[in-house]
Amino acid sequence: MTDEGVAEALHRVAAARLWAAHRFPYLASALFAAPVQLGEGIGGVSADRWWRISVDPEVVRSWPVEVTGAMLVHQIGHLLREHADRADAFDVGEDVDVWLRAADAEINDDLLAGCALPAGQVRPSDLGLDDDRLAEEYASALRVAPPTPPLEPCHDCGSAAHGRDRPWERGGGRDAEGGAGDGPAIDGPTADLLRRQVAVDVVAHGRRAGDVPAGLLRWADALLRPRVDWRRALRSEVRRGIREAAGLVDYSYRRPSRRSGAVPGVVLPSLRRPVPEVALVCDTSGSISGAALDRVVAEVDGVVRAVGVDGVRVLSVDAAVHDVRRVRGVGSLRLQGGGGTDMGVGVAAAAALRPRPSVVIVLTDGETPWPAAPPAGVRVVVALLGDAAPSPPDWARTVRVPDSG
Numbered sequence: 001m002t003d004e005g006v007a008e009a010l011h012r013v014a015a016a017r018l019w020a021a022h023r024f025p026y027l028a029s030a031l032f033a034a035p036v037q038l039g040e041g042i043g044g045v046s047a048d049r050w051w052r053i054s055v056d057p058e059v060v061r062s063w064p065v066e067v068t069g070a071m072l073v074h075q076i077g078h079l080l081r082e083h084a085d086r087a088d089a090f091d092v093g094e095d096v097d098v099w100l101r102a103a104d105a106e107i108n109d110d111l112l113a114g115c116a117l118p119a120g121q122v123r124p125s126d127l128g129l130d131d132d133r134l135a136e137e138y139a140s141a142l143r144v145a146p147p148t149p150p151l152e153p154c155h156d157c158g159s160a161a162h163g164r165d166r167p168w169e170r171g172g173g174r175d176a177e178g179g180a181g182d183g184p185a186i187d188g189p190t191a192d193l194l195r196r197q198v199a200v201d202v203v204a205h206g207r208r209a210g211d212v213p214a215g216l217l218r219w220a221d222a223l224l225r226p227r228v229d230w231r232r233a234l235r236s237e238v239r240r241g242i243r244e245a246a247g248l249v250d251y252s253y254r255r256p257s258r259r260s261g262a263v264p265g266v267v268l269p270s271l272r273r274p275v276p277e278v279a280l281v282c283d284t285s286g287s288i289s290g291a292a293l294d295r296v297v298a299e300v301d302g303v304v305r306a307v308g309v310d311g312v313r314v315l316s317v318d319a320a321v322h323d324v325r326r327v328r329g330v331g332s333l334r335l336q337g338g339g340g341t342d343m344g345v346g347v348a349a350a351a352a353l354r355p356r357p358s359v360v361i362v363l364t365d366g367e368t369p370w371p372a373a374p375p376a377g378v379r380v381v382v383a384l385l386g387d388a389a390p391s392p393p394d395w396a397r398t399v400r401v402p403d404s405g
């Protein structure tokens with residue numbers, strides 16, 4: 001290619017990057033961190049897993065700037081979403097083509113929903129599949145039922161998309177011909193920091209402008225939130241509450257001590273170990289989906305059985321308490337309610353039950369008033385439904401139950 005041709009290609013790449021950073025400001029730190037080089041004959045834009053983006057100068061000269069820009073963003077999508085590592089975890093094997101389409105579909109239905117894409121790029125609808133799924137789900141679907149007629153050959157986005165070194169890549173430790181390679185443009189720890197920075201920018205931009213694609217926002221939320229297994233957390237909170245209650249020793253005059261006979265006329269208190277009781281306060285206001293409640297109720301049921309408590313008293317609460325019943329197994333549970341919300345009412349009602357529960361679990365989306373202080377002698381564990389649910393007061397133990405998982 002002539003020097004002029006190269007200069008024009010570089011100029012167009014620079015313009016495409018500016019377009020991309022303007023259109024996707026929350027991706028700017030990644031877009032400007034990843035070096036772009038020309039790669040004659042690679043037939044489009046690709047990236048290696050070391051964050052080096054290659055652009056075919058011939059192709060780029062024929063594309064509108066927006067299409068090149070969209071493909072730069074597309075490669076950043078592969079890198080942010082760690083498609084190379086996920087390909088290994090998915091055990092892609094010989095199915096690189098299937099994985100490539102699946103990974104492309106994960107990016108193109110969301111991040112690039114409104115953008116023009118070059119030939120060879122797929123969206124889920126091209127595969128006969130629904131939007132908003134993960135690459136793993138698309139790849140599984142394609143393995144089970146390959147599309148008919150077979151799809152056009154797809155563009156190879158490089159090792160950023162599937163983790164396999166390609167001949168045009170200059171490699172992390174070595175290049176494809178076994179030479180020394182250029183080393184990573186961005187090494188692993190730096191890439192992690194970059195992903196975090198982008199995630200912070202995505203969330204901040206989402207709050208301000210609200211035009212961040214939903215899938216990218218979910219990615220950012222998941223990356224920034226420490227990965228806590230809510231089921232394990234809930235189990236340990238309930239167990240702890242029950243253990244504490246079981247360890248409590250209650251001097252009760254209800255049943256006379258057997259030693260009473262030794263001291264005529266005096267009733268000595270007996271030492272009584274209370275049977276742990278668990279109450280479940282279910283927020284049945286309109287804002288909570290039945291499926292979300294079912295998921296957590298099933299989990300609570302499992303925990304309670306495991307620790308040997310005989311059934312749970314369940315209170316259906318919105319702005320008032322509708323129903324209190326002891327249930328064994330949640331299959332029969334029908335929750336009533338559906339109006340406004342006040343979990344404070346539910347907590348107070350649970351604490352007033354006799355025998356008094358030692359643990360009160362509250363299932364809610366957090367959109368509720370709370371009392372200023374907890375009821376005495378009762379451990380309150382809040383299972384908070386939803387990624388964006390507002391936190392309850394500090395006196396409650398909180399387990400956040402994410403929208404998915």
Ligand SMILES: [Zn+2]
Pocket residue numbers: 074078103104157161
């Ligand atoms: Zn791709």
